[in-house]
Amino acid sequence: MKNQVLNLKTRVMNINKSTRSNAVTIGGILIAYVVCTALINSGNMSNLLRNLLVAMCYYSIMAVSLNLTVGILGQLSLGHAGFMCIGAFTGAFFSKITVNTINNTFIRFTLAILIGAVAAGLFGIFIGVVVLRLKGDYLAIVTLAFGEIIKNVLNVFYIGYDSKGIHFSMKDTASLNLEEGGMVVVKGAQGISGTPRNSTFTIGVILLIITYLIIVNLVNSRSGRAIMAIRDNHIAAESVGIDITKYKILAFSISAALAGVAGVLYSHNIATVQSTKFGYNTSILILVFVVLGGMGNLRGSIIAAIILTVLPEYLRFMQDYRMLIYAIVLIVMMIFNWGPACINWRKNHSLKDLTKKLMKAKKEA
Amino acid sequence: MEMLSVKNLSISFGGLHAVDSFSITINKGELYGLIGPNGAGKTTVFNLLTGVYKPDMGQVILDGENITGRSTIEINKAGVARTFQNIRLFKNMSVLDNVKCGLHNDNKYSTFAGIFRLPSYFKTEKRMNEQAYEILEVFGLEKEAKILSSNLPYGKQRKLEIARALATNPKLLLLDEPAAGMNPSETEELMETINLVRKQYDVTILLIEHDMKLVAGICEKIFVLNFGIELANGLPQDVLNNPEVIKAYLGE
Ligand SMILES: Nc1ncnc2c1ncn2[C@@H]1O[C@H](COP(=O)(O)OP(=O)(O)OP(=O)(O)O)[C@@H](O)[C@H]1O
Ligand SMILES: [Mg+2]
Numbered sequence: 001m002k003n004q005v006l007n008l009k010t011r012v013m014n015i016n017k018s019t020r021s022n023a024v025t026i027g028g029i030l031i032a033y034v035v036c037t038a039l040i041n042s043g044n045m046s047n048l049l050r051n052l053l054v055a056m057c058y059y060s061i062m063a064v065s066l067n068l069t070v071g072i073l074g075q076l077s078l079g080h081a082g083f084m085c086i087g088a089f090t091g092a093f094f095s096k097i098t099v100n101t102i103n104n105t106f107i108r109f110t111l112a113i114l115i116g117a118v119a120a121g122l123f124g125i126f127i128g129v130v131v132l133r134l135k136g137d138y139l140a141i142v143t144l145a146f147g148e149i150i151k152n153v154l155n156v157f158y159i160g161y162d163s164k165g166i167h168f169s170m171k172d173t174a175s176l177n178l179e180e181g182g183m184v185v186v187k188g189a190q191g192i193s194g195t196p197r198n199s200t201f202t203i204g205v206i207l208l209i210i211t212y213l214i215i216v217n218l219v220n221s222r223s224g225r226a227i228m229a230i231r232d233n234h235i236a237a238e239s240v241g242i243d244i245t246k247y248k249i250l251a252f253s254i255s256a257a258l259a260g261v262a263g264v265l266y267s268h269n270i271a272t273v274q275s276t277k278f279g280y281n282t283s284i285l286i287l288v289f290v291v292l293g294g295m296g297n298l299r300g301s302i303i304a305a306i307i308l309t310v311l312p313e314y315l316r317f318m319q320d321y322r323m324l325i326y327a328i329v330l331i332v333m334m335i336f337n338w339g340p341a342c343i344n345w346r347k348n349h350s351l352k353d354l355t356k357k358l359m360k361a362k363k364e365a
Numbered sequence: 366m367e368m369l370s371v372k373n374l375s376i377s378f379g380g381l382h383a384v385d386s387f388s389i390t391i392n393k394g395e396l397y398g399l400i401g402p403n404g405a406g407k408t409t410v411f412n413l414l415t416g417v418y419k420p421d422m423g424q425v426i427l428d429g430e431n432i433t434g435r436s437t438i439e440i441n442k443a444g445v446a447r448t449f450q451n452i453r454l455f456k457n458m459s460v461l462d463n464v465k466c467g468l469h470n471d472n473k474y475s476t477f478a479g480i481f482r483l484p485s486y487f488k489t490e491k492r493m494n495e496q497a498y499e500i501l502e503v504f505g506l507e508k509e510a511k512i513l514s515s516n517l518p519y520g521k522q523r524k525l526e527i528a529r530a531l532a533t534n535p536k537l538l539l540l541d542e543p544a545a546g547m548n549p550s551e552t553e554e555l556m557e558t559i560n561l562v563r564k565q566y567d568v569t570i571l572l573i574e575h576d577m578k579l580v581a582g583i584c585e586k587i588f589v590l591n592f593g594i595e596l597a598n599g600l601p602q603d604v605l606n607n608p609e610v611i612k613a614y615l616g617e
Contacts, residue, residue, distance in 0.1 A: 224479070
């Protein structure tokens with residue numbers, strides 16, 4: 001009986017702990033959102049920052065979703081931008097061809113997001129199957145190659161449509177053989193331009209919160225435990241009957257689908273989407289967010305993504321020294337976050353302890 | 366009633382016959398000991414039984430079902446669970462979650478239900494928590510349920526591995542040196558726990574052990590392996606007094 005009471009207590013505490021952590025993250029996002037909106041409305045936000053708001057959202061989504069593959073499944077992927085690319089193109093393509101038929105922006109954009117997510121998710125399944133037996137360096141190289149292939153293939157796609165339907169070519173616009181009045185949507189290296197600019201800061205924040213909740217809930221569920229068990233020890237995971245293949249592909253595809261969502265957000269935020277934007281530079285940038293924020297630490301991913309999106313823009317005044325300073329800041333952040341001495345220092349000087357001490361002092365007084 | 370029946374199980378690595386014509390019959394509810402000097406092939410037998418290695422030859426029948434050549438996952442689903450000589454816990458997960466991984470296949474809800482927190486999620490998670498705590502209590506680990514498994518002291522990590530294996534609801538439990546690295550009092554306690562497990566969970570156990578006291582103390586039958594070959598097999602008093610065994614294994 002006593003044991004049961006104890007169990008119940010620890011169980012309740014556990015639920016409280018993880019929900020509290022979620023509440024802190026989501027609360028933080030919402031507060032940031034409210035503050036930013038207030039600043040915009042009162043005209044106190046610089047144009048520079050205003051133009052970065054949606055970018056912060058899609059980079060955060062990218063970082064959180066990559067954390068599922070790298071931090072939670074424990075597989076190094078260097079092709080995450082490839083999935084973003086798929087989402088960006090399919091979403092933009094859909095919006096462009098339906099812009100005159102679906103008049104309701106909300107419905108059209110929601111559909112575009114879903115289509116981008118599904119398309120990227122399917123690619124995630126495909127790549128997940130292909131790289132299933134690979135680990136570590138090999139996996140990193142193959143995912144990097146996949147990212148590059150997606151980018152380069154899309155770079156030579158020409159797609160247009162007319163009354164007869166959709167035309168496709170990998171050569172040039174002329175070989176699409178469009179009839180009079182037909183429209184070229186994807187123009188090879190020039191990509192897709194004139195996508196309706198439906199992405200807003202509000203939608204970005206909503207999508208970020210949804211992404212965050214999807215991954216947090218996944219992690220705290222049966223499937224999430226299976227994914228983490230594979231990361232911690234795949235031999236032991238098999239020994240308790242966990243289907244490694246299934247959960248690896250599951251993690252890969254969810255991660256890819258969410259990157260696809262980020263892609264749709266991206267392509268509806270700028271005038272022209274070009275596939276060259278999604279090379280390995282972008283993939284590695286996202287990986288830096290994840291490593292800096294902490295493997296498996298979703299809140300850290302978001303914070304790192306925001307800081308490192310804003311920082312380079314604010315360093316522009318330094319001109320040639322910009323990337324140097326950026327690199328130094330990266331190293332300092334890395335040491336602060338992960339140096340053993342710094343971890344200890346933060347443990348001893350945490351905000352929680354400080355408030356506790358203050359409360360105690362107050363009580364005693 | 367036969368729980369496990371193994372016939373002529375063999376595997377060689379290169380030229381080395383790691384396990385040669387291993388045959389054993391274990392009855393339901395029995396506690397069988399598998400002993401032998403270092404490198405005798407004991408762990409390899411476990412790896413063959415659980416599908417980590419595919420046998421070159423031989424047959425494994427579990428409770429009337431032929432499981433020869435199946436994958437590790439399928440063999441676990443058929444009812445074989447194991448622990449490892451070098452502990453393999455899910456290090457970055459809590460003690461409770463380690464056991465819940467063991468409950469994975471008997472308590473199902475879809476990934477979708479998990480992400481969108483449908484009623485089946487809450488119902489199944491509640492049941493899993495109850496079952497996991499029940500098992501943890503058997504091993505005296507319920508107070509440590511929330512801590513990271515890698516933060517457990519060594520002896521408790523060994524116990525947690527058994528708890529996790531037991532959570533898969535096995536018919537046959539394979540324990541690879543469960544008392545390795547434990548002090549005498551911890552070993553004593555482990556023996557009691559193993560006896561308790563047998564009583565509560567209706568499970569057949571095959572156990573590898575170097576600790577003679579433990580083997581003689583709790584095993585009903587003993588199998589001695591030497592250079593991959595059977596040296597002796599039978600009741601403890603017969604086996605442990607067998608001059609060949611004494612020569613090969615006890616070295617006296
Ligand atoms: N995968 C493998 N490849 C090559 N040789 C192996 C492999 N696995 C085991 N062996 C060899 O098979 C023999 C038996 O090893 P095994 O681990 O089964 O011994 P053991 O009886 O468990 O010994 P210990 O008491 O030290 O745990 C050893 O000579 C070992 O080197
Ligand atoms: Mg061994």
